[in-house]
Amino acid sequence: METIQTQGIAMPKLGLGTFRLTEAAGQAAVESALAEGYRHIDTAEMYGNEEIVGAAIAASGVDRRELHVTTKVWYDHLAPDTIRRACDDSMKRLRLDHFDLYLVHWPAPGMDLPAIMETMVGLKDAGLTRAIGVANFTLPLLKQAIEEIGAPVACNQIEYHVYLDQSAILNYLQPKGVPVVAYSPVARGEVVDDPVMQRIAAKHGAQPGQVALKWLLDQDGVAAIPKSQSAAGQRRNLDSFKVTLDDEDRAAIAALPKNRRLVDPAFAPDWD
Ligand SMILES: NC(=O)C1=CN([C@@H]2O[C@H](COP(=O)(O)OP(=O)(O)OC[C@H]3O[C@@H](n4cnc5c(N)ncnc54)[C@H](OP(=O)(O)O)[C@@H]3O)[C@@H](O)[C@H]2O)C=CC1
Numbered sequence: 001m002e003t004i005q006t007q008g009i010a011m012p013k014l015g016l017g018t019f020r021l022t023e024a025a026g027q028a029a030v031e032s033a034l035a036e037g038y039r040h041i042d043t044a045e046m047y048g049n050e051e052i053v054g055a056a057i058a059a060s061g062v063d064r065r066e067l068h069v070t071t072k073v074w075y076d077h078l079a080p081d082t083i084r085r086a087c088d089d090s091m092k093r094l095r096l097d098h099f100d101l102y103l104v105h106w107p108a109p110g111m112d113l114p115a116i117m118e119t120m121v122g123l124k125d126a127g128l129t130r131a132i133g134v135a136n137f138t139l140p141l142l143k144q145a146i147e148e149i150g151a152p153v154a155c156n157q158i159e160y161h162v163y164l165d166q167s168a169i170l171n172y173l174q175p176k177g178v179p180v181v182a183y184s185p186v187a188r189g190e191v192v193d194d195p196v197m198q199r200i201a202a203k204h205g206a207q208p209g210q211v212a213l214k215w216l217l218d219q220d221g222v223a224a225i226p227k228s229q230s231a232a233g234q235r236r237n238l239d240s241f242k243v244t245l246d247d248e249d250r251a252a253i254a255a256l257p258k259n260r261r262l263v264d265p266a267f268a269p270d271w272d
């Protein structure tokens with residue numbers, strides 16, 4: 001699997017998203033992804049599934065050194081003490097002694113970003129995570145974290161798919177070698193019914209979701225974390241690497257409307 005180098009870690013370009021994968025069925029889904037060859041798993045304390053992700057990792061027998069595990073601290077735990085406690089709790093639930101990537105899940109209004117990033121760096125320095133990063137950060141917040149605070153930000157995990165323009169953030173991060181991790185990368189399945197995506201997929205003997213993923217994975221410094229519960233769906237998404245898109249396909253995707261945000265607006269910071 002192709003990887004992206006960032007802040008001393010090699011992050012597999014395709015990972016398994018696990019939001020809403022819970023209980024025994026969720027554990028079975030993570031186990032099947034690991035059996036299919038996934039080595040990058042995305043979870044979060046907010047998902048309430050770190051125990052089953054940890055159990056799946058333990059059951060898989062996959063060497064820890066082959067795995068890239070990301071988890072995240074929720075926005076109401078962003079004081080230094082509560083970040084450290086959240087980290088400790090996630091570690092126990094995941095049955096790990098370190099994460100590969102630990103993210104601030106959402107910015108919170110009025111948060112003390114210098115104190116947050118200093119605490120995150122402290123966790124990295126203590127060996128509890130190999131790298132730290134952020135999610136749902138706007139351009140001004142990224143600039144504050146990277147330029148003013150000088151934090152070693154290893155990624156910004158953001159909503160990114162064929163229906164959403166993220167060029168401002170990409171244009172800022174790509175020259176700095178900081179990856180974007182695309183969440184909701186198949187637009188939560190919406191691409192399946194899109195005639196443009198269907199036409200491109202048919203041309204390549206592929207499926208619309210595979211086209212949507214390959215469009216992301218072809219971009220410099222972009223990883224993607226589709227969620228799929230079934231082994232067949234997980235394999236389908238891994239097979240997106242086999243699709244070869246051409247300029248005509250990219251032009252058709254570029255022409256799709258790009259203002260569709262799927263994430264719950266209740267969480268949305270002022271993106272612009
Ligand atoms: N940092 C953040 O704030 C956020 C992070 N995330 C992370 O990103 C992950 C993925 O995002 P999510 O919002 O789940 O959206 P996705 O775009 O991954 O969509 C998941 C849905 O689409 C279906 N699906 C998956 N692959 C395909 C495909 N190739 N073709 C058609 N349908 C497909 C899945 O069904 P099935 O299971 O049946 O295959 C599921 O219903 C989350 O699980 C989470 O880990 C998500 C939102 C916010």
Ligand SMILES: O=C(O)C(=O)[C@@H](O)[C@H](O)C(=O)CO
Nearest residue numbers: 019044046105263264265267
């Ligand atoms: O999945 C996540 O990581 C999220 O933060 C979002 O899904 C968000 O919490 C949401 O939209 C819940 O409805």
